[in-house]
Amino acid sequence: MARAPQGGPPAAEAPTMGVEEEFLLVGGDGRLAHEGQEVIAEAGEGPAQLVGEFARCQVEAAGPVCTTGGELLAELRASRRRLGAAAARRGLRLLAAGAPVLAEPQAPPLNPAPRYTRIAEHFGGLAHLAASSCGCHVHVAVPDPETATRVINHLRPWLPFLLALSANSPYCEGADTGYASWRHQRWSSWPSAGPPPHLASAAHYDSCVTELLHTGAALDPGMLYWDIRRSVHQPTVEVRICDIPQTAEEAALIAVLVRALVRAALDDIAADRPPLPREHTTLRADLWHAAREGFAGRCADPLAGGAARPARDVAERALRRLRPYLADTGDLTLAEEVLGALSGPGGGAARQRAVYAAHGRLTDVVDHLAAATLDGLGLAPAPQAPPAHARPAGG
Template sequence: MSAETSRRDGPARLTLGVEEEFLLVDADGRLSRQGPVVAERTDSPDGELQQELTRCQVESATGVCLTVDEVAGQLGELRGRLARTAAGRQLRLLPVGCPVFAENRSPEITPNPRYQRAAAEFGATARVAATCGCHVHVAIPDKETGVRLSDHLRPWLPLLLTVTANSVFADGSDSGYCSWRYPLWSRWPSAGPPPVFGSVDHYESAVDTMLRSGAIIDRGMVYWDIRLSDDQPTLEFRIGDVAAQVDEAALLAVVVRGLVRTALEEISDGHPAPALSSEALRANLWRAARDGFTGRILHPKTGCLTPVADQWAETVELIKPALKEYGDDEFVERGFARLRENGGGARRQRAAFDRRRNLHDVVGLLAVDPAQE
């Protein structure tokens, strides 16, 4: 995954990259063991395909993108290619945050030395880790700026989680959450919202502490909801479930970029990072995971429970200059209009189940069409 800062007749422009994780299931909706084979046998000219921690998963990563059309186009192509390879092995590709059905055994760990070590070190945390997220990379000029951006954008994590909340069912029943993936993923000792750092030195000290304690086995296991990428000059937002639909993943990506661009202006103007305690942020993330787009969460400024849709309307106005700069404003307005109408992935899952009280209908709703381009 990569992103970079590009220049077109003026100030640096922020490029994007998006990673998506998927589940592979058989005709009965049960988890497959063929993730490594499907990833290996799928061509990806415009991006990357990778193995994941468990054998029931595959991961895609776009190349460097500047426009929302590039993001959506590459995401759609990667999904289609993976779905066709899966179909050739009588499998289906599911963009969903958690396994829908109850399984007779824990997902198998991919036979990779790093993954095997993680499974040995973290036990049941790793064995229940078949959760699928959407990670957005935004180009940054340097690590110091990245840390300052992380400090500024922490309060928006709950709102961002609602855009792709897409993991209602787990172990064969309704979890009571719109994003059950988020609480599950937060079991990792390095997961959850990042602290307020203030400097790269503080960031690196926190990473070093986790390494020395054994809470992570390497820097790739820094799982904060916002983190610096070690491989690319990017800030990575790891807050979202994998989106049910390509347009929702692209919406998350360009909104994240809009927030980053706006925060860069605030930092340049000397505005300090918003004051928000880790306790308040964690409480609001729990609320966002439970309620999703159709619920209410704490407003980052007033602290009052406020409908998510209303908060997004305010946020879009806040970042509108940045959205217009990249030509994303109309796409974002259409995207949120659709979410207000259909409620997002979580509500669509529940609606599909409620028609016949059948989880196979949820799997059918989610499965990527192999004909998708």
């Protein structure tokens, strides 16, 4: 595991971070609305870049580069409200859910852009299975591809915890799937998806991409759907394991934890400390377990050799270990407050099931999600200026 320093804050400058969030659009009846491009046009210009996704019922907000959790949270709230207002002007609602909640009369139509059309033609029904799955991707700046590859190795054991923390898709197309993250199960169907192997070097990483392209398992480098990867377009490590969280606060929590894990990994790399070993097959099993149980259950604890422990306990242990990094960037209060708010009602999947249990109506779940997407957890940490030594590092 990445080991935090014991005395004082880290000396290295804090890298910048950014978040991409994918959302569903639904009509008044809670069913998918296929007006993603129209809502994007309605939203106009703003700090976050708004783009379409694989299915026409989806929209994505790619936020700007940020240096603190408070700044990031403000940007996440602003982009959600901007999209929500644009959707409302068309009689629609924005939904932060990993998968469509209600049954649909037919498969959602796909984005007609040439790249998506090519993917759909090549992968057939698999493309429709994975479409309308919504995730949250966190980017953290790294200095070069070799360093990024080594950071990926250090972050691999943390993937199950991050999935459990974000799990927010227990219902899909009118049924309780029995999982906390059904999005993860659907998305893992891609032949280029899943956790990355332990990587020997940047060249090894590149050879894996080349093999996927050669076999047709990916049509371009952007289809490397590993749960952590080097970004195709930015000098960043991109963590892609998470469901889209219900609230902006939870998305900000995930982002600051990921950045702290990256900083801890960079310190380990500088000290020539190896990453925790985790066999690829075991890690896939850990991810299945985390997707099954979510934050209300157990997940693999990297600080206990991968033993399964309650996800809340893993979160507390991670917070203690990452405290110097979070304090250094002014993000510790945000992390503590959001985790504290989740300690009672639990993660997104548990909250969805609690809403359904009250009256047995999935439309109530849709209403709950629409409200949480814009209203959040009700926390209001004040944005803080970054410390003098934590200036942007790119990406």
